[in-house]
Each structure stands twice: as structure tokens, then as C-alpha cells.
């Protein structure tokens with residue numbers, strides 16, 4: 251019999267299961283995806299995370315971690331399955347999809363015994379631990395949460411790319427349906443986690459997790475609005491933010507092409523959907539961040555150097571630098587806006603797995619071959635500040651693309667070298683000559 255069943259062997263579940271196993275627990279890792287389980291049984295994982303392969307291999311070779319497609323009786327059940335949102339294409343409103351969490355709760359119900367502990371780690375709307383997981387297990391087993399079994403919400407805060415280190419060192423908020431449940435969960439995490447552990451109730455922990463990412467989304471939106479104002483005024487937002495941040499109590503974030511990853515652009519919707527009438531600020535922030543790519547596209551087209559029918563090279567589709575994760579990437583929103591404008595987008599990324607990737611309304615092909623993506627392009631736009639792009643010279647562009655237009659969503663390229671070589675550079679948050687051209691051209695478009 252396993253001591254701990256971990257449901258979902260993805261970016262959160264696999265490292266968690268592996269760390270629990272290397273800490274000495276007998277762990278059964280469960281995933282509905284047969285390929286994930288088979289790969290792990292053969293000693294492989296396709297998740298690219300620093301240090302993950304070593305920890306996974308140590309966990310399996312210790313004999314403490316086994317992977318399977320079905321759970322079994324266990325003292326502790328940990329749920330790390332996806333909780334995505336899906337957008338209504340007409341309204342743009344997102345709804346939360348809790349089907350994976352519900353399905354795991356139904357799977358645990360026939361396995362649970364009195365005295366067991368169930369921990370939900372998946373990011374969830376406030377109330378999910380008790381009203382969804384607790385309720386479904388209670389209905390299926392006849393056991394009551396807080397009476398017959400312990401129930402907890404323990405959210406994850408890991409930064410993709412640095413998951414193993416952060417799982418060990420980050421502080422944790424542990425939300426118990428009862429204080430006893432929280433103390434039991436704390437004892438489990440303490441076996442591998444060195445960070446501070448704060449104990450609270452399940453609903454406070456759920457709200458805490460959603461607030462953390464929503465706070466970041468709103469603050470990025472503020473930086474993006476400031477960038478838009480700077481573009482209009484004709485000043486450099488990057489310098490203005492540097493100066494404003496000299497204030498001892500100000501810390502403005504960097505503007506950019508929007509927000510990606512499957513946490514920050516997703517989690518605000520858990521609050522907006524549940525409390526639509528009081529979350530206008532959160533909705534507007536989502537809108538600002540989701541339209542940054544479209545705004546860059548409009549500015550590029552307003553130069554007159556990019557028009558329907560042209561190829562647009564998009565550089566970078568990992569949602570942040572130097573990682574291989576393209577989920578919810580703003581590059582896909584930009585590509586979809588480009589398609590709507592009649593352009594032919596082509597996406598390059600040096601780190602993301604080449605091939606087909608899901609965007610927002612369609613699938614996109616990502617290539618690792620920069621030359622072929624630039625080949626024939628009228629313009630290129632940098633979305634992700636990968637370190638490989640830092641060294642791109644004007645020759646890197648001019649040798650392959652006929653156009654002389656470059657967009658920079660991260661203020662990452664060498665603008666003076668590009669300008670000297672005859673390129674028009676359009677940068678998020680930098681107004682000036684090109685902004686005045688933009689205004690004129692935008693007017694012409696509006697009157698046409």
C-alpha cells in the first residue's frame with residue numbers, strides 16, 4: 251500500500267511526488283495520460299526543468315516512487331491536476347474547468363479510509379476544497395470531511411524553470427478544513443520543504459493563491475498602460491520606470507507583449523467569473539495585457555512597411571525567457587491578430603519544442619530554424635527575451651529578411667545598430683518619430 255498517492259504527474263505533481271519519494275515516503279504517482287506513465291516507467295520525462303531528471307531518477311531508483319494510471323488505498327492523497335479556463339470566443343469571458351479535479355475526487359471516494367488526508371494543490375476557485383473535493387468524496391464514500399477524513403488546500407507557488415529549487419525553498423500557505431488537517435499536511439511538506447509554512451483555513455489559502463497571481467497581472471497591466479501613455483507622449487517608458495522606481499515605495503514592473511504561462515493570465519478569471527460585478531479592475535487588466543500584441547501589430551502596420559499578405563516573423567513563443575513553456579503565450583495572441591489582419595505569421599523559438607502548439611483559437615507551428623522564419627519576412631517582432639536573441643545583429647535580420655521593420659516588445663534588441671542599418675524599430679513603451687508616423691498612418695487607416 252502506498253503512503254501517498256499523487257494525482258497528476260505534470261510540472262507540479264511529478265517534482266512533488268519525486269521529492270516526497272526521495273524524502274522516504276512510498277509514493278504512487280498517477281496520471282491519466284498513459285504515455286506520461288510509460289515514459290516514467292522507462293526512466294524518461296519530457297518536462298524540461300532544471301534538476302528534475304536527477305530527482306525523478308533518484309526517486310524511481312530508490313524504489314519509493316511508482317507510476318500508474320490508477321490510484322490505490324493510501325494514507326494521503328495529493329491532487330495536482332490541471333484547472334484550466336476556456337474562453338468564450340464571442341465574449342472573451344473565461345470559465346473555469348474543474349473536471350479533472352472532480353474526476354480525481356470521484357476516483358478517491360472508493361479508496362479513502364477513515365483517518366486519511368486529502369490535499370488539493372491545484373489552483374482553484376475559492377470554496378473548491380470543501381464544496382467540490384470534500385463534497386464529492388463524502389457523497390461517494392459516506393465519510394465526512396473534518397470528521398472522518400482530513401482535508402486541506404495547499405497551493406503551489408513554483409516558478410517554471412526553477413521548480414525543484416522553489417519546491418524546496420518557497421514558503422507555503424497550508425489551508426486546513428480543520429486545524430488538525432493543516433498540521434498533518436505541514437508535517438508531510440516539512441519532510442522536503444525548508445521554507446516557512448503558514449497555517450490557515452482552506453478558503454483563505456484558496457483566495458491567497460488567486461490574489462498572488464491576480465496582483466501580478468494587474469501590476470503588469472499598470473506598466474502596460476504607462477507604456478501606452480509613453481508611446482503617445484513620445485518618451486521612453488523604460489527610462490521613466492527606472493527613475494520612478496528610485497522612489498523608496500514604488501516598484502513598477504516592466505511592460506511587455508502581455509502575460510503568458512498557465513497561472514498569471516488564468517488565475518484572475520477564477521475571481522472574475524465568481525464575482526463579476528466587483529472585479530472590473532481585474533477584467534480590464536486582463537484586457538490590457540491581452541491586447542498588447544495587437545497594439546504592437548497596429549503600430550508596425552501603421553509605419554506602412556507591413557501590410558496584408560506580408561510575412562511577419564515572430565521571435566519567441568515561450569511565455570518568458572529561457573524556458574520551453576509556450577502555454578498561453580502572448581506570441582499566439584499576436585499571431586492570431588496577425589492572421590486576422592491578413593498577414594502570414596511564422597513563429598521561431600530557440601527553446602520550445604518545434605512543431606504544433608495550441609494557441610487561443612487555433613494551432614500554430616513553431617520552428618527552431620531562425621533563418622527560415624525570417625526568410626521573406628516584411629517585419630520581425632521580438633516577443634520573448636531569450637538570451638539567444640540578445641546577440642542578434644542588424645545582419646542577422648538583413649541577411650534573411652527583405653523588410654526593414656523590427657518590433658521589440660521587450661526593449662531587448664540593439665536598437666542603435668538596427669537603426670544605423672536602416673531599420674525602423676518599434677518598441678513597446680518608446681514613442682518618438684515612429685510614434686508620430688504611427689499616429690498619422692492610424693488616422694489614414696481610420697479615414698479609409
Ligand SMILES: NC(=O)c1ccc[n+]([C@@H]2O[C@H](COP(=O)([O-])OP(=O)(O)OC[C@H]3O[C@@H](n4cnc5c(N)ncnc54)[C@H](O)[C@@H]3O)[C@@H](O)[C@H]2O)c1
Pocket residue numbers: 257258259260261262263280281282283286330331332333350351353354371372373374406407408409410512513
Ligand atoms: N506549473 C506551475 O508552475 C504551477 C504553479 C502553481 C500552480 N499550478 C497549478 O497546479 C495544477 C497542475 O498544474 P501543472 O502545471 O502540473 O499541470 P500539467 O498540465 O503540467 O500536468 C497535469 C497532469 O495531470 C494529468 N491529469 C489530468 N487529469 C487527470 C486525472 N483526472 N487524474 C490523473 N492525472 C490527470 C495530466 O495528464 C498531466 O500530466 C494546476 O491547477 C496549476 O494551475 C501550476
